[in-house]
Every structure is written in structure tokens, then in C-alpha cells.
Amino acid sequence: MSFWLTVFRQVGRNLRQTWGSQLMTLLTVSLSVLIFAFFYLIYANMLTLGDKLGDDLSLIVYLEEEPGPELQQQLRNKILTFDEVEEIRFISRAEAYERFAKQLGQNQDVLNDMPKDFLPPSIEVIPMKNLRSLNQVKLFSTYLSRLPGTLKVQYGQDWVERFYYFTKLLSIIVLLSGTLLILTTIFMVAYTIRLTIHGRQAELELLKLVGATNNYIRTPFLLEGLLQGAIGSFLGIFSLYMLFQWIKLRFSGPSFLNLFEFSFFAPEVSFTIITVSILLCTLGSYSTMQKFLRI
Amino acid sequence: MIKVSKEYPPDVVALKDISISIDSGEMFFIIGRSGAGKTTLLKLLCSMEAPSSGLIEISGKPINQLKGHHLARLRQRIGVAYQDFKLLIDRTTAENIAISMEVSYKKPQIIRKRVRDLLEQLDLSDKHDTITGELSRGEQQRVTLARAVANSPTMILVDEPTGNLDAATTEKVMTLLNKCHKGGATIVIATHDDSIYRHTSHRVMELQKGRLHGITGGELP
Numbered sequence: 001m002s003f004w005l006t007v008f009r010q011v012g013r014n015l016r017q018t019w020g021s022q023l024m025t026l027l028t029v030s031l032s033v034l035i036f037a038f039f040y041l042i043y044a045n046m047l048t049l050g051d052k053l054g055d056d057l058s059l060i061v062y063l064e065e066e067p068g069p070e071l072q073q074q075l076r077n078k079i080l081t082f083d084e085v086e087e088i089r090f091i092s093r094a095e096a097y098e099r100f101a102k103q104l105g106q107n108q109d110v111l112n113d114m115p116k117d118f119l120p121p122s123i124e125v126i127p128m129k130n131l132r133s134l135n136q137v138k139l140f141s142t143y144l145s146r147l148p149g150t151l152k153v154q155y156g157q158d159w160v161e162r163f164y165y166f167t168k169l170l171s172i173i174v175l176l177s178g179t180l181l182i183l184t185t186i187f188m189v190a191y192t193i194r195l196t197i198h199g200r201q202a203e204l205e206l207l208k209l210v211g212a213t214n215n216y217i218r219t220p221f222l223l224e225g226l227l228q229g230a231i232g233s234f235l236g237i238f239s240l241y242m243l244f245q246w247i248k249l250r251f252s253g254p255s256f257l258n259l260f261e262f263s264f265f266a267p268e269v270s271f272t273i274i275t276v277s278i279l280l281c282t283l284g285s286y287s288t289m290q291k292f293l294r295i
Numbered sequence: 296m297i298k299v300s301k302e303y304p305p306d307v308v309a310l311k312d313i314s315i316s317i318d319s320g321e322m323f324f325i326i327g328r329s330g331a332g333k334t335t336l337l338k339l340l341c342s343m344e345a346p347s348s349g350l351i352e353i354s355g356k357p358i359n360q361l362k363g364h365h366l367a368r369l370r371q372r373i374g375v376a377y378q379d380f381k382l383l384i385d386r387t388t389a390e391n392i393a394i395s396m397e398v399s400y401k402k403p404q405i406i407r408k409r410v411r412d413l414l415e416q417l418d419l420s421d422k423h424d425t426i427t428g429e430l431s432r433g434e435q436q437r438v439t440l441a442r443a444v445a446n447s448p449t450m451i452l453v454d455e456p457t458g459n460l461d462a463a464t465t466e467k468v469m470t471l472l473n474k475c476h477k478g479g480a481t482i483v484i485a486t487h488d489d490s491i492y493r494h495t496s497h498r499v500m501e502l503q504k505g506r507l508h509g510i511t512g513g514e515l516p
Binding site for chain 1: 341343363364367368369370371372373375381383394395397398399400442446
């Protein structure tokens with residue numbers, strides 16, 4: 001009989017004999033993967049959204065007076081002293097008025113009684129794409145507010161800050177659920193294998209005495225851990241995918257989810273999560289054998 | 296075995312300075328009362344336990360230094376019928392016998408045939424699919440013996456093979472062991488049943504309180 005045929009027979013026998021605890025472990029692994037993958041999916045999508053918003057990020061520096069060409073050059077130099085920027089655009093009072101009127105669309109007649117220079121001139125600064133962190137944007141904003149003749153700097157502070165803290169919170173949740181995944185997969189699998197080893201003590205003792213090699217005895221346990229990891233993580237990812245599809249279907253239409261492209265993991269990410277789960281479960285199985293299966 | 300001793304804590308001396316040499320293909324009897332050290336000696340021979348001192352060699356190799364793969368290979372060549380049977384009581388008779396052949400990766404059809412042959416020789420054909428936990432002590436003893444000889448080992452160690460058997464079944468067990476012996480296997484039988492060694496031409500070693508009391512017989516094959 002070939003080695004692998006014997007091993008698969010042993011695995012099948014083990015699974016039949018301890019199906020209750022095996023099922024519990026499988027469910028725990030699936031649930032851990034589902035929880036982790038769920039938060040990671042939200043986090044990944046938030047990062048994509050953040051990137052997208054970052055592309056549109058611009059700081060508007062409102063000025064007291066409209067700068068002449070010489071002052072414009074000086075301001076430009078001052079801004080560039082802080083850091084390289086993507087673009088610096090000077091907006092005159094008249095341009096500001098025109099833009100505002102355009103934004104109002106059909107309601108622009110409300111501006112009829114207003115003077116055409118009631119809006120302050122401004123500088124639109126579009127930072128480089130690498131200026132991502134909130135602290136850097138804040139520092140840049142403070143720097144711009146100190147420029148001569150500056151009234152105020154705006155970049156949607158509240159919104160950016162809230163988004164930043166939400167993403168940070170999500171990253172903590174992802175870390176916690178990742179830790180949960182590691183602990184549950186390793187310990188639950190290790191515990192199940194330990195139970196199996198105790199339950200089969202007599203058989204293992206006999207196998208040893210009739211000349212079973214270490215590989216013959218250990219491989220089925222390793223394979224059990226591997227199977228727990230593979231099936232458990234696949235179920236977890238598959239459940240999340242079904243949940244994702246359901247949410248997409250259920251909340252399709254003009255809602256928050258449609259503001260941006262909410263997408264599922266790329267196949268490589270799903271594959272990585274499954275591979276890591278398999279490795280963790282096999283590690284759990286291996287560590288138990290090292291501890292409790294002395295051959 | 297050269298000056299082999301075995302002590303169990305705190306100070307129980309199971310064997311003391313035993314030196315013997317058993318030839319390949321020999322049938323060898325170890326006799327003595329309960330507690331004389333017969334079972335301990337068999338356990339040392341199959342490396343189930345390690346001696347406290349002394350040297351045990353099989354085919355010129357010191358067995359207490361063997362580990363891992365080498366030890367497993369050695370154990371595959373030694374068939375042991377334990378006094379406490381060591382049967383898997385939730386498995387069938389056939390599965391219990393097959394286990395010693397499965398570890399050396401014998402083909403399923405060869406295993407099935409060998410199991411059927413052995414069950415027939417030991418008058419257990421009707422117990423093929425019976426769970427061993429449901430067998431009588433005598434039947435369990437025969438299954439243990441069948442498992443010991445199934446893999447055609449070069450050495451067979453048998454501990455009290457006839458303890459629970461009637462005269463007719465004892466005859467069958469001894470016939471099987473003699474057949475293995477004729478096939479070239481070294482047979483070591485530990486027993487206190489004088490009916491199986493009384494008229495033997497083979498060597499008989501007597502142990503008393505863990506010490507070698509004497510060796511009689513000795514027509515080597």
C-alpha cells in the first residue's frame with residue numbers, strides 16, 4: 001500500500017471518529033477568517049477611497065488682497081519652500097465669482113444684487129500625491145496660513161480628520177481580528193489534534209511498537225490541520241463573498257455604497273488569506289505533535 | 296545480550312546481569328515463575344524498554360542506540376505477541392491483524408489474503424469482521440499472535456502464548472509458531488506452561504527473580 005493511501009485512510013478514520021470536535025474547529029476557523037476578512041475588506045476599500053479622495057485633495061488659501069504678478073511669484077516661491085506641489089493656481093475675485101455662479105447653475109440669479117468682487121481672491125494648492133498623512137497636510141496648512149496676507153486656509157479639515165481617524169480605527173480592528181484569527185486557528189486546531197492524540201493513545205502506542213515510522217504516525221495529524229485550515233478558510237472567504245454579493249444587491253441604488261466602487265478582494269488576496277490560514281493550522285497541528293506525540 | 300540489567304524505580308530489580316546469545320532461526324524458551332523477569336526480557340528485546348545497563352545487539356547492531364527510521368525498520372522485523380494483547384478493541388479482527396502489515400506498506404490484496412490465511416490457521420475465520428472487544432480472551436490471544444506473525448518477521452517474541460487456551464487451540468498456536476520457525480524466523484517464547492516446552496529439543500532458559508538460573512537443551516537447528 002502506498003504511503004499516501006495509508007495516510008488518507010488514517011485521516012478519514014480520524015475524521016469519522018472525532019467528527020464532533022473537528023466540526024467545531026472547522027466552524028471556529030471559518031468564523032475567524034470571516035471576521036478578519038470582513039474588516040480587512042472594509043479597510044482595503046477605505047484605503048482605496050482615501051487614495052481617491054487624496055487625488056482630489058486641495059488646500060485653498062484665501063487672501064486679503066488680490067496679489068499682483070510679482071507677489072504671486074513670491075507666494076509661489078514661499079509655497080515651494082515647504083515642499084514640492086502638484087499645482088499652484090491663483091484665483092482672482094472675478095474668477096471666484098464666475099465659478100460660484102457656475103456652481104449655482106439655474107439659481108445664479110441670487111447673485112444679481114451682489115457686487116462681482118465680494119468673494120476673496122485665493123490660491124488653490126494641490127499637494128503632491130505623497131503628501132498623504134493627516135499630520136503632513138496639517139503642517140502644510142499651518143504653513144500656508146502664515147503666508148503674508150492670508151485670511152484662512154481650507155481643505156475640508158473636519159471631513160479629512162474624521163476619515164483619517166475612521167481608517168485608523170479600522171486598521172486597529174483589522175489587527176485585532178488578525179490576532180484573533182492567529183490565536184483561534186493555532187489553538188483550536190492544536191486543541192483538537194491534542195484531543196485526537198489522547199483519544200488514540202492506544203493505537204499510537206501500538207503503531208510505534210509494530211514499526212510505524214514517525215512520518216507514518218505524524219503525517220495524518222499534519223494533514224488534518226492542513227485540511228482544517230484549507231476548508232475552514234475557504235468557507236470563511238466564500239461566506240464573506242456571499243455576504244458581499246447580498247449587500248451589493250440589497251443596497252444597490254442611490255446610496256452611500258454607490259458613492260465609490262466597493263469591490264471584493266482580488267483573487268491573490270483571497271488566496272493569500274487561505275494560504276496563511278493553512279500554514280497557521282498546520283503550525284498548530286505541528287506544535288501539538290511536538291508537545292504530546294513523543295515517538 | 297551482554298550483562299543486561301533492568302531496574303525500575305525506586306529499587307525494583309527486574310533483570311540482573313543477563314548474558315545470552317540467541318542464534319538466527321532458533322526457537323528459544325524463557326521460563327520462570329511470575330515476576331521472574333520474562334516479560335521484561337522480551338520488552339528489552341523489542342526495544343519497547345531500554346536496559347538500565349548492558350548491551351543488546353540484534354544482527355550485530357546495538358538496539359538501544361537505534362532511533363527514528365532505523366528503530367522503526369527494526370520493529371517491523373520483530374513480531375511481538377504481548378501478554379496484555381494490545382489490541383484495538385474498537386476495530387475488527389482483520390483490521391487488528393492488518394495493522395502490522397500496513398506500516399510496511401504491503402499491498403491491500405496481499406494484506407487481505409494473509410489475514411484470511413492466518414485466521415483460518417488459528418480457527419478464527421468466522422471472526423473476520425468481529426470487533427475484537429467482543430471476542431473471548433482466548434480469541435483475543437490468537438488475534439495477537441496472528442498480528443505478531445502477519446508481517447513475516449525475522450524474529451517473533453511471544454509472551455505466554457497459551458495462557459488462555461485449551462489443549463486443542465494450544466496445539467494450533469504451536470503449529471503456527473513451528474511453521475514460522477521452519478520458515479527461518481527466530482522464535483522467543485516466554486511461558487510458564489510446561490506442556491509446550493517439556494519435550495522440546497530447543498534451548499530453555501530459566502529465570503529466577505531476574506537472574507539467569509540455567510539453560511537446558513540446545514540442539515541448534
